[in-house]
Amino acid sequence: MHLGYNNLHHKYNMTSDEKNIPLEEVQVEKDLGVWISANMKPSLQCQKAASKAKSVLGIIKRSFQNLDKKSFLLLYKIYVRPHLEFCVQTWSPYLERVQRRATKMVQVLRNRSYDDRLKILNLNTLEQRRLHGDMIETYKLITEILILSSSLRRLLTIALEVIL
Numbered sequence: 001m002h003l004g005y006n007n008l009h010h011k012y013n014m015t016s017d018e019k020n021i022p023l024e025e026v027q028v029e030k031d032l033g034v035w036i037s038a039n040m041k042p043s044l045q046c047q048k049a050a051s052k053a054k055s056v057l058g059i060i061k062r063s064f065q066n067l068d069k070k071s072f073l074l075l076y077k078i079y080v081r082p083h084l085e086f087c088v089q090t091w092s093p094y095l096e097r098v099q100r101r102a103t104k105m106v107q108v109l110r111n112r113s114y115d116d117r118l119k120i121l122n123l124n125t126l127e128q129r130r131l132h133g134d135m136i137e138t139y140k141l142i143t144e145i146l147i148l149s150s151s152l153r154r155l156l157t158i159a160l161e162v163i164l
Helices: 043-063 069-085 095-104 114-121 126-163
Strands: 014-015 019-022 028-031 033-037
Touching: 019 126, 028 095, 033 043, 043 069, 069 095, 069 114, 095 114, 095 126
Parallel strands: none
Antiparallel strands: 014 019, 028 033
């Protein structure tokens, strides 16, 4: 895979027993469960996540005829939502559509609006969940920096006392 606009697309070889074996050039690669494309856009990862979540939803739909609110929430949170949230930090309409479709699986909520279904099920949109997660991570970083800076001040004060 060649990344970047000004990449010269060099050919790379692996030497084995004095033989040069050319490495295959690929346009997409899966690494640690994340799909990476040559253009570095997250659309492929979002499509794969949505596809996997839809297949799990299909299994749930075929296995359970009538889902009540409690059963749906349990199955959705355990089996579907992790696929929608794993390594997809950018909002994608694909993923929100999957959640929209999933919430219709509860029979009594089928004819309600998406916002009403989310309120009744006590769920947030995936975008709101990502924003919430981002705020938590930002808080952790800021408090860690503050803790580190106060510890650093104490350490510097002790070091100066030892030197003087």
